[in-house]
Amino acid sequence: MKIVTCAQMRQLEERAVAAGVPLDTLMESAGLAVARRIVRLLDGVRGKRVVVLVGPGNNGGDGMVAARYLADWGALITLYMTSGRRREDKFEECRSRQVRVVEAADDPEQMQLASYAALADLVVDAVLGIGAGDARPLGGSIGAALTAVGDVQRRQPALRVVAIDVPTGLNADSGACDDACIEAAITLTLGAPKIGLFRFPGARVAGKIEAISIGLPDGIDGGLAIDLADDASVSAVLPARRIDAHKGSHGSLLVVAGSRSFVGAPVLTAAAAYRAGAGLVTLAAPETVYRIAATGLLEQVHLPLPETERGNLGPTAVGTTRAALEAATAAVVGPGLGSDESVRLFLESLLLSDPDSRGAAPETPIVLDADALNALAVTYGWWKRMRAPAVLTPHPGEMARLTGRAISDVQDFRIETASEAASTWGQVVVLKGALTVIASPDGRVTISPFSNPALSTAGTGDVLAGIIGALMAQGAGPYDAAVAGVYVHAKAAETLRGRLGDGGMLASDLLLEVPPAMQALRST
Secondary structure, X not given: OEOEOHHHHHHHHHHXXXXXXXHHHHHHXXXXXXXXXXXXXXXXXXXXXXXXXXXXOHHHHHHHHHHHHHHHOOOEEEEEEOOOOOOXXXXXXXXXXXXXXXXXXXXXXXXXXXXHHHHOOEEEEEOOHHHHOOOOOOOHHHHHHXXXXXXXXXXXXXXXXXXXXXXXXXXXXXXXXXXXXXXXXXXXXXXXXXXXXXXXXXXXXXXXXXXXXXXXXXXOOOOOOEEEOOHHHHHOOOOOOOOOOOHHHHOEEEEEOOXXXXXXXXXXXXXXXXXXXOOEEEEEEEHHHHHHHOXXXXXXXXXXXXXXXXXXXXXXXXXXXXXXXXXXXXXXXXXXXXOOHHHHHHHHHHHEOOOOOOOOOOOOOEEEOOHHHHHHHOOOOHHHHEOOOEEEOOOHHHHHHHHOOOHHHHHHOHHHHHHHHHHHHOOEEEEOOOOOXXXXXXXXXEEOOOOOHHHOOOOHHHHHHHHHHHHHHOOOOXXXXXXXXXXXXXXXXXXXXXXXXXOOOOHHHHHHHHHHHHHHHHOO
């Protein structure tokens, strides 16, 4: 599913009209789809009170079409007309159903609106949609209406708001929000998701984002670069599991990880790789880590490596590790290695070709995570010396170190930062966090639709690295493995969030949820 800018959405609508689909047909399809989603949300609408905030343009028209259907199905509708301008044809169709209409001009203190909203089962925001543009701040009757509903929300947190296309006041391109923007429980974005819904602060007020089909002809979104990951696209790239398979059919993954201070990270990574389907996982770790990790996961094969006095890997471990790396189908390098200078020297020798080309780096595909990224951040021009196809998985702090940018800049321009880094480094980049961004050096970008605070805990990144590595070991290309790995990881976390809530989840809790998440996707 493609993610679009406002200009691209308008182009899609123009292409639909050129293909013979009138705009009014698109509006009717949108309104009907919204109404049907509201029926499911409210578990039926007969006798339910629904307030629809109506704006002056097409977004208001979509809202009135939805209101008309809901009224036909027995809902008690109140249209709150925020502007003197409106789609008169859609308005008259609602009036013929004898729905209650309140004009903002007749409610200067918004007392009627506040009263109806306080009693409502649902408020529908159909005011401006993508038509808001950069026209901020929102003032007049529209700003007053939004503020009034926001005040009711603060008094009654259970009041649900459904936004049509984007919440009013959210810039659909930049994600900037007006102070009057009200928080939606669900945003039903029309035709294609708008990019501003996936940028902060907009993502915080959009709630759950669901794309609603409005009848755009198939194939008219060709040429758009940014995708939204979904079940169908991920299921299509998951490695198949043949009935006659054996452990050698599903690849061998080398995990280079761990130090005296971080023993759990390599175990989480290896266990996640097995849960994601890898046939054989070998842990290359310092001798100290081996003694402990051997009891943490019985299935992994061990490659104990010489360590420094501080319990880290150093240059003396390179030869053995390089041989294992060249023999593996894929590798994960970095979790829990630590930040000692010996680690940086080890990684530079292992991963990068010598500047004078006397030594060639291995070409086994690698996931670079955690301390491997921190080592690269202080290695000038590392990307020019790396031959292996890689997936880099930085969180915002690691990305800031890798790019020399402030963390705030990374977060404000997540899509641009990941895309530029992927292009410069010639590698796939996974910028972790809410709405994870996956960027390819060929210009493709995919955004994960998940924002799960339960993942804000130590070790969840190690699990993600193991999943991506396992998918590469089974034959998925780096970009497909990254997109699918991020999505499976998030799906597993969503299941746990439903049971455990937003906090208290352990990274190890994710492990048993990975196989059922993958099985469900394969059944899509």
